[in-house]
Amino acid sequence: MNKKWFGVILLALLIGIAGFNLYSDRKDVTSIENIGIAVNNDKTGIEQGEKAPDFTLKTIDGKEVNLSDYEGKKVLINFWATWCPPCKAEMPHMQSFYDGEPENVEILAVNLEEKEAKVSEFVKQYELTFPILLDEEGSVGETYEVYTIPTTYLLNEDGTVNQKIIGPMDEAMMKKLIKD
Structure with missing residues (x-):
């Protein structure tokens, strides 16, 4: 494979990774938040900062x-x-x-x-x-x-x-x- 194609594939891969990371970071944001209405996105779980599961x-x-x-x-x-x-x-x-x-x-x-x-x-x-x-x-x-x-x-x-x-x-x- 020549250098030109290698560069194109590498660039496409980097753009794909950046797009995935952007999507992952934004997936909990709703369009309602974008117009200034507060939304409670409390997440239940066992990780630091998450609401502990009730039992x-x-x-x-x-x-x-x-x-x-x-x-x-x-x-x-x-x-x-x-x-x-x-x-x-x-x-x-x-x-x-x-x-x-x-x-x-x-x-x-x-x-x-x-x-x-x-x-x-x-x-x-x-x-x-x-x-x-x-x-x-x-x-x-x-x-x-x-x-x-x-x-x-x-x-x-x-x-x-x-x-x-x-x-x-x-x-x-x-x-x-x-x-x-």
């Missing part, structure tokens, strides 16, 4: 809890299991943090796919007093793409994802996350 789970006491009930507070959603050594190490730190009565902060500890009796025994052993939710089917863990435990999501007061932390945390780390 309803039962506590070990049988009470239904909705994530959306906690809007107005910062929320730590912690995914864990009783058999997980890092989760076991993290729980006393979470309890200590919770006992410090953090202002305007809630912990929701979501147990993944274990029976209520086993979770209740664990809660008693570790003397946990923050809400323990049961995700017996694992559907919430799946929605939040929890592949490693413990995994914690920090949500802002408006319910948007601030940060995802994979691995155990200690009390000092929790305080820093909430402060920042």
Whole structure:
């Protein structure tokens, strides 16, 4: 192939890439916005800045809890299991943090796919007093793409994802996350 055709193909490829990127950047913009009418394009998802997907789970006491009930507070959603050594190490730190009565902060500890009796025994052993939710089917863990435990999501007061932390945390780390 001669140099002329190579240049033409390269130029066409670059124009195509630029056009695709422009289209991708603009696909959420509506024509209504262009005439000055505000449109709410809140996106639900698990990425930073997105509105966290709402869910309803039962506590070990049988009470239904909705994530959306906690809007107005910062929320730590912690995914864990009783058999997980890092989760076991993290729980006393979470309890200590919770006992410090953090202002305007809630912990929701979501147990993944274990029976209520086993979770209740664990809660008693570790003397946990923050809400323990049961995700017996694992559907919430799946929605939040929890592949490693413990995994914690920090949500802002408006319910948007601030940060995802994979691995155990200690009390000092929790305080820093909430402060920042």
